[in-house]
Amino acid sequence: MISALLVIGAAVTALGVAMLVLLRVGLVSQFDDELRDVAGHSPADFEDDHLEHVHSSHFSEPFEALLSTDGQLAEISDSAGVALGEEIEQGLADIRAAEVGVPFTLEGSDGRYRVLVTETDGGHLIRALPLGGVGEIVSWLRWVGLAGLAAAALVLGALGWWVIRLGVRPLKDTTASAWGLGAGDLSVRLPEQDGSRTEAAELARAFNAMASSIEHAAERREAAERELRRFIADASHELRTPLTTIRGFNELHRIGALSDPEARADALRRTEQEAERMARLIDDMRDLALLDQEASLTRRTVDLVALARDLITDVWATEPDRDLRLEAPNELVVLGDADRLHQALGNIVRNAVAHTDEQAAVALRIGEEGAEAVVVVADTGSGIDPADLPRLTERFYRVDPARTRAHGGSGLGLAIAESVVIRHEGTLTIESELGIGTTVTMRLPLRSFS
Incomplete structure (x- = not known):
């Protein structure tokens, strides 16, 4: 300058x-x-x-x-x-x-x-x-010129001070803020002049937008790291339980405490159950990892009504006395990954069956609302405490841990279902009222998803 x-x-x-x-x-x-x-x-x-x-x-x-x-x-x-x-x-x-x-x-x-x-x-x-x-004449004009130069110098000095104030000083402030941002202070911001269109004001707005973006990205990264640490801790805990059971029966067999054939058969059955549970848990964690990495989906037409009929048939194969109802048109086709949608809806239905009494009814209602396909799974069970509703789709979260483990649940079913629905640009909502029952609503776009 x-x-x-x-x-x-x-x-x-x-x-x-x-x-x-x-x-x-x-x-x-x-x-x-x-x-x-x-x-x-x-x-x-x-x-x-x-x-x-x-x-x-x-x-x-x-x-x-x-x-x-x-x-x-x-x-x-x-x-x-x-x-x-x-x-x-x-x-x-x-x-x-x-x-x-x-x-x-x-x-x-x-x-x-x-x-x-x-x-x-x-x-x-x-x-x-x-x-x-x-x-x-020349001497007079020379003095006039010198006076003019002095006046011009004063004007240029004032102009320079004004330009420095508007331009150079904000640049110094930006430099100092950039160093602070680089040192880890993500809350640093530059003062903005509302309505100003000077280069310095534009630079301040751009810097603040960049700093906000970096701060939000850092917050998301920290949240992801916290979630990962919690996921690893929960997964370790969940895997430790079946492994402890398997090691315990193995130790009993090693010291000869299972000499009775009936006791050995029961120990073998329990060991197989825990191994299967551990395998399901590993499969569920793998599925969540794939969904988190946005692995590609196999896109094709899927009939949600046919998918629901198959699920009800599967449940009746293991629990023939359960009251399962289907209210749906002849067909309702969406574009999506058939295996993932079958997994998501299956987790919701099995979750409803596993966490309600045998006398409770489970109804599947399928229909259209505007440009969306709506799948509702409603049960007449005991309901869920409102304080637990926001956390139902969290990974490894259980309302009743002892009962869930008794039914072989991993605590990942609804988390996987929500991830699948989100990957299909849909939404998953859960409503419940104590003493009346729980309703899980899955909405999917009828158009193709990106």
Whole structure:
């Protein structure tokens, strides 16, 4: 910024000097025109060794003299002419050597003079004008120029201060804030001027938007890391339970405590159950990992009604006495991954069956609402406490851990169902009322998903 002001000041100074030089050249040119105005003199104009003054100058009274062919100098009798006579006599050698018809400058003891020598019948006519007036005008303009430069310097200084205040200082603030952001202070922000459209204001808004984005990204990363740590802790806990059971039965067998055939058969059955539970848990964690990584889905048309019929048939195969009802049209087709949708709806239905009494009914209702396919799984069980509802889709969360483990649940069923629905650009909501039952609603777009 300072260098730019210096360049501007140098340019203004150079312009002022150039104007003074041009002005001086112009004034001297006018003097030359005055001197050339005497070309019409004749010898009759000279009487008693004096030249009659026939022309007057716009600048001052000129000195006019005739340099005869024998080298004698005649001059006029006015005061200016008498004053210049000695200067002309002292510079007579330069005058004789001068080119005829070409004005030149003569340096005298009292100043500088502009001289023109022309030829006449009686010799050479000399006419001279003092350049003192030109020097005074140029000197006056020089002082005016210096005053103008001083004023311009003040204006440029004020302008520079204003520009620095609006431009350079915000840049320094931005630099300091950037260093703070890099040091880990994600809350740092620059002050914004509402409605301002200056570059500094735009920079402040852009910096704040960037800082907010970085802060939100850091918050999401921290939340993801907390979730991962919790997931690992929960998974370790869930895997430890079946492993402890398996190791316990193995230890009993090793020390010979299972000598009874019936006890050995029961231990083998329990070991197989825990192994199957551990395998289901690992499969569920793998499915969640794939869904979190946004693994590609196999897109094709899926009939939700046919899918629901198959699920009810599967449940009746293991629990033939359960009251399962299906209320649906002949078909309702969406575009999605059939295996993932079967998994999500199966987790919801099995969750309803597992967590209600045998006397409770479970109803599946399928229909359309606008541009969405709606699948509702409602049971008439005991309901869920409102405090537990927001956490039902959390991984490994259980309302009743002991009962869930008794039914072989991993605590990941609803979490997987929600992830599948979200991957299909749908929504999953859970409503429950104590003593009445629980309703899980799955909504999927009828259009294709991205």
